[in-house]
Amino acid sequence: MRLLLLALVLFFALPSCKKSSTEDTLNYEEILRDGKWKMKAFTYKVVSPLITSDSVVDVLKDRDSCYLDDYITFNANYKGTQYTGGRKCNGELDELPFDWYLKDNKKTLVINNGQYTFGNWSKTAGPNKGTEYIEAKITKMSEKTMTLTYEVNNWQNINLFPAKDSSYFVDYSLIFTQIFEK
Numbered sequence: 484m485r486l487l488l489l490a491l492v493l494f495f496a497l498p499s500c501k502k503s504s505t506e507d508t509l510n511y512e513e514i515l516r517d518g519k520w521k522m523k524a525f526t527y528k529v530v531s532p533l534i535t536s537d538s539v540v541d542v543l544k545d546r547d548s549c550y551l552d553d554y555i556t557f558n559a560n561y562k563g564t565q566y567t568g569g570r571k572c573n574g575e576l577d578e579l580p581f582d583w584y585l586k587d588n589k590k591t592l593v594i595n596n597g598q599y600t601f602g603n604w605s606k607t608a609g610p611n612k613g614t615e616y617i618e619a620k621i622t623k624m625s626e627k628t629m630t631l632t633y634e635v636n637n638w639q640n641i642n643l644f645p646a647k648d649s650s651y652f653v654d655y656s657l658i659f660t661q662i663f664e665k
Contacts, residue, residue: 549572632661
């Protein structure tokens with residue numbers, strides 16, 4: 484009888500055990516702090532009522548090659564730094580500090596003062612002139628790679644009918660995706 488009762492308990496108890504995914508067991512803070520992160524991909528998409536196409540712009544494609552070897556580190560005390568790689572552009576600083584932390588159960592990376600690393604990292608990244616504060620969703624994280632996605636809302640005053648001298652404010656968003664690798 485005891486064996487039957489034990490068998491029934493195990494039968495109903497074991498299926499309720501949930502195995503956590505590998506991503507759930509990762510310590511994002513440790514992964515961020517361990518190593519140098521280099522940007523491997525950076526795109527944005529413009530979302531606006533005036534734009535009907537669904538095009539994605541590759542920011543790195545038109546970027547000066549001297550920026551492509553830059554890397555970032557996430558340090559203790561939630562400080563981070565963007566470093567110039569081996570090829571330095573004219574006027575490029577050796578390092579740029581930023582602040583960071585994780586929120587939303589470690590699924591969102593918050594960056595402050597990261598306007599040269601995040602947001603407008605390119606002369607061609609649309610009308611956005613740089614973003615100092617970003618809340619980026621961590622859409623993928625592993626020991627060697629991280630994908631961030633975030634949206635920046637903007638507006639622009641445009642003149643749709645120059646002959647009538649009438650201008651309108653147009654709301655639009657830039658949806659950025661950045662992939663970093665160690």
